[in-house]
Amino acid sequence: SAVISQKPSRDICQRGTSLTIQCQVDSQVTMMFWYRQQPGQSLTLIATANQGSEATYESGFVIDKFPISRPNLTFSTLTVSNMSPEDSSIYLCSVGTGGNEQFFGPGTRLTVL
Amino acid sequence: GEDVEQSLFLSVREGDSSVINCTYTDSSSTYLYWYKQEPGAGLQLLTYIFSNMDMKQDQRLTVLLNKKDKHLSLRIADTQTGDSAIYFCADSGGYNKLIFGAGTRLAVHP
Numbered sequence: 157s158a159v160i161s162q163k164p165s166r167d168i169c170q171r172g173t174s175l176t177i178q179c180q181v182d183s184q185v186t187m188m189f190w191y192r193q194q195p196g197q198s199l200t201l202i203a204t205a206n207q208g209s210e211a212t213y214e215s216g217f218v219i220d221k222f223p224i225s226r227p228n229l230t231f232s233t234l235t236v237s238n239m240s241p242e243d244s245s246i247y248l249c250s251v252g253t254g255g256n257e258q259f260f261g262p263g264t265r266l267t268v269l
Numbered sequence: 270g271e272d273v274e275q276s277l278f279l280s281v282r283e284g285d286s287s288v289i290n291c292t293y294t295d296s297s298s299t300y301l302y303w304y305k306q307e308p309g310a311g312l313q314l315l316t317y318i319f320s321n322m323d324m325k326q327d328q329r330l331t332v333l334l335n336k337k338d339k340h341l342s343l344r345i346a347d348t349q350t351g352d353s354a355i356y357f358c359a360d361s362g363g364y365n366k367l368i369f370g371a372g373t374r375l376a377v378h379p
Contacts (some may be wrong), residue, residue: 157314187365198357198369199312214366242318248311252365256300256319 158183158251160261168267169239176235177264179249184229187252190222193263194245201246205232239268271295273360275370280376287345289373291358294339301334302359302367303343312357315343345375353377 159182169175179188188205203211203224211224226232236243249261272294281287293301318325318328318332318341325332331344345352358370 189365198371199367200369201366204366250312251369256317256361257314258302258365258367259314260304262311265309 157257158185158253158259160249160250160251162247162261162264164264165262166265166267168228168269171240171268173266174235174237175239176233177247177249179228179232179234179261181251183196183253186229186254187258188226188232189252189258190220190224190232190234190251191248191250192245193248199248202234205234219259234252236266239266241268244268273358273368273370275356275358275373277371278345278374279376280311281348281375283348283350283377283379285348285377287343287352287377289343289345289358289375291341291343291355291370293341293358293360293368295360296339298311298360300361301332301341302361303330303332304323304357304359304369304372306355306357306372308354315356326327348375350377350379 161180163178190202191199193199201214202217203213205224205226209228222233244267246263246265248263252258275291303315304312319360329346355372355374357372359367
């Protein structure tokens, strides 16, 4: 398995501001993903973070709102831009290690006032 | 598009077996997963099954797959209070993309 850390673990932000969430893995991984879990809901894939190229976004998510970086095989960031209360969610990073398993980080709990 | 459905709530007595059910629509699924989420925590991968298998057992966990009916279940033997959590079924929708069900909240009572 992989050990995944996220920063910050939680934050409270004002509407209109942006927050960058970091995801760090203890080993090089092929695939990195960002998911959103809205309050009381299931997880929805935002995008696949591609190393060295632009992220691949799922339907309903756009780069201007959720810019993603992946400078190397162990690190990625997700920015939530121009936040509104509807962006209050848990944001989770996950990694695929090349096998069939996908492991999740502890999540970042975001509250937007 | 692909869809994964689960019942939302299950209550069991400590020591009994729990069975959490899941149905999915994607006939091309290769792997199906069970994750556990405890309050305030991330997701823990419990187990997964390859689509050409019928059953997989791992200690107290048994996964059954009926590919014809697109039905997946997770059985937890000798359920303990520490098993109280939300259990998510997930389907690999291709390119490692996971499609999650809504989650089943398991409550274990004495």
